[in-house]
Amino acid sequence: MSVEVTGVSRWYGNVVAVNDVTMSLGAGVTGLLGPNGAGKTTLLHMMAGFLPPSRGTLTVDGESTWRNPAVYRKLGLVSERESVHAYLSAEEFVLVSAKLHGLPDPAAATARALDLVEMAQFKDRRIGTYSKGMRQRTRVAAALVHEPDVLLLDEPFNGMDPRQRMHMMDLLNRLGQDGRTILFSSHILEEVEQLSGIVQVMVSGRLAASGDYRTIRRLMTNRPHVFAVQSTDDRRLAVALMHQPSVNGVDLTREGLTVRAGDYGSFTRALPRIALKEGIRVRRLLPSDESLESVFSYLVEA
Amino acid sequence: MSTVAWITTRGLLGRRRFLLLLPLPILMVGIALIPRFNGINASDWTQPVIVALGFTTLLPIVALIVGTGVLGAEIDDGTITHILSKPLARWRIVVPKLLVAIGVTAATAAVPFYIVGALASGPRLGLGLIVGSTVGAVLYSTIFVALSLISRRPVLLGLVYVIVWEGLLSNLVSGTRVLSVQQYALTIADKASSSPLLSGNVSFTVAVVMSIVVAVGFLALAIRRLESFSVTGETS
Numbered sequence: 412m413s414v415e416v417t418g419v420s421r422w423y424g425n426v427v428a429v430n431d432v433t434m435s436l437g438a439g440v441t442g443l444l445g446p447n448g449a450g451k452t453t454l455l456h457m458m459a460g461f462l463p464p465s466r467g468t469l470t471v472d473g474e475s476t477w478r479n480p481a482v483y484r485k486l487g488l489v490s491e492r493e494s495v496h497a498y499l500s501a502e503e504f505v506l507v508s509a510k511l512h513g514l515p516d517p518a519a520a521t522a523r524a525l526d527l528v529e530m531a532q533f534k535d536r537r538i539g540t541y542s543k544g545m546r547q548r549t550r551v552a553a554a555l556v557h558e559p560d561v562l563l564l565d566e567p568f569n570g571m572d573p574r575q576r577m578h579m580m581d582l583l584n585r586l587g588q589d590g591r592t593i594l595f596s597s598h599i600l601e602e603v604e605q606l607s608g609i610v611q612v613m614v615s616g617r618l619a620a621s622g623d624y625r626t627i628r629r630l631m632t633n634r635p636h637v638f639a640v641q642s643t644d645d646r647r648l649a650v651a652l653m654h655q656p657s658v659n660g661v662d663l664t665r666e667g668l669t670v671r672a673g674d675y676g677s678f679t680r681a682l683p684r685i686a687l688k689e690g691i692r693v694r695r696l697l698p699s700d701e702s703l704e705s706v707f708s709y710l711v712e713a
Numbered sequence: 714m715s716t717v718a719w720i721t722t723r724g725l726l727g728r729r730r731f732l733l734l735l736p737l738p739i740l741m742v743g744i745a746l747i748p749r750f751n752g753i754n755a756s757d758w759t760q761p762v763i764v765a766l767g768f769t770t771l772l773p774i775v776a777l778i779v780g781t782g783v784l785g786a787e788i789d790d791g792t793i794t795h796i797l798s799k800p801l802a803r804w805r806i807v808v809p810k811l812l813v814a815i816g817v818t819a820a821t822a823a824v825p826f827y828i829v830g831a832l833a834s835g836p837r838l839g840l841g842l843i844v845g846s847t848v849g850a851v852l853y854s855t856i857f858v859a860l861s862l863i864s865r866r867p868v869l870l871g872l873v874y875v876i877v878w879e880g881l882l883s884n885l886v887s888g889t890r891v892l893s894v895q896q897y898a899l900t901i902a903d904k905a906s907s908s909p910l911l912s913g914n915v916s917f918t919v920a921v922v923m924s925i926v927v928a929v930g931f932l933a934l935a936i937r938r939l940e941s942f943s944v945t946g947e948t949s
Contacts, residue, residue: 459798461944478941483800490944494791496720498727510716511799553795 412472412560412592413437414458419467421453428453430616436594440587442603443596445613446707451596452491455565459488471561487554491565493546497539501530501549504538508553524552528582544575562586564595568602576602614707634709636675641667641695651685718809721783725817733778737771738825745829755833759910762829768895772849773875776818780857781867783810788861794944803939811858819850834908841906849898852927859931862938890914897924
């Protein structure tokens with residue numbers, strides 16, 4: 412089962428949200444990454460048949476998704492907006508989904524879906540009382556109840572703690588291994604650490620990069636970086652740092668040091684070692700260009 | 714189909730705005746009680762209570778609250794995506810939601826209309842008013858459900874329609890009476906009760922034909938709008 416996106420653009424008046432994107436998704440997990448406003452949600456909505464493309468075509472298993480409710484037999488969607496009927500229990504919520512899908516045995520399908528996301532033991536509580544991660548898992552269960560071949564998730568990790576995130580990623584990886592086509596979006600690269608699969612990077616409406624996650628991850632850890640450092644002896648630390656191959660330059664300012672490192676990973680590993688050897692205490696270490704846009708545009712240039 | 718109706722009913726009764734339905738019926742009955750037990754002639758007070766308060770205010774306002782609640786509220790808070798992402802023909806979403814809206818509106822209106830009719834001249838007028846207000850409930854609900862799919866501000870638009878078109882123009886300008894839901898409802902109530910206290914301003918045939926046209930037209934419009942409904946602007 413594949414999702415084909417061919418030459419898709421979407422604009423709102425003068426604003427281009429998605430610009431000539433072509434991608435093909437097959438079985439397994441794919442991450443759609445990009446900063447906020449890159450057009451990820453717009454693209455997902457078009458895939459889910461919630462929005463017509465201004466140009467281009469989107470198909471799931473060869474069928475167009477716009478104005479075609481029948482496609483939802485094969486497609487599941489977990490939207491970003493956390494809109495649930497808070498007065499329902501998880502079981503009722505998933506059961507409603509199963510019934511709306513017209514499944515032959517909605518109760519059994521509900522039990523199976525709740526088991527899959529490990530929510531079976533909490534199924535009788537009202538959704539309003541759940542933690543963020545539990546609500547998200549309940550929504551995934553509702554989207555999976557009809558065992559779709561394609562599952563789209565918009566920012567499923569948003570607001571989750573690391574443990575919940577790992578849990579969700581495990582679930583997605585498991586679903587991908589079962590041969591389903593899973594696409595999720597995220598604006599935080601660090602969120603997708605345990606992802607085993609392909610990533611598609613979107614920046615300002617365009618598909619900027621795509622490939623294996625490990626490659627992107629390596630580019631990310633090795634990217635040049637600026638740090639603000641304060642220590643007990645800035646001047647001596649500056650001298651020691653200049654001996655490091657990973658350091659490209661050091662500025663001595665009144666507030667401390669501004670260090671330009673060529674490589675995020677080896678600099679952050681080297682700094683404590685140097686400080687220890689020189690007997691200098693580091694009071695403060697701040698990465699200063701941590702904006703997502705800079706990370707993504709670096710990835711795009713690389 | 715019953716699942717859509719069930720979740721809609723739960724959503725409607727679960728929201729606090731449901732309480733907004735209570736004051737108007739209580740007010741209508743309360744206002745009718747005062748002249749009734751002070752020996753004032755029924756023909757002197759039925760017109761303002763039944764027409765001005767009942768057909769022009771209570772019925773459209775209740776229908777507005779309920780009609781925009783069954784679909785508009787879900788569009789507002791995003792829960793609509795749950796129902797939209799199901800393999801259901803869109804009429805199978807619109808029709809049950811509309812039936813819930815009609816049922817709740819008609820039931821909320823029937824009680825005060827019947828009581829006021831019975832107080833004024835007896836059960837015959839009460840039953841006639843139930844018929845008329847139910848027709849009004851069907852028409853107003855269909856209009857407001859369709860409005861929820863046409864505009865992002867259905868409540869505001871609905872209020873303008875109720876106040877300006879139904880409240881003002883259809884009473885002042887005779888030409889707009891033919892295009893006024895309250896006139897159809899009033900005429901049909903008049904016919905059903907054959908009470909001298911009510912007088913319709915359009916002919917019965919016009920009222921029936923136009924009611925069907927309005928109901929079918931707005932239902933078709935609502936279904937069409939939902940078929941090509943775009944979910945927009947969720948990200949910041």
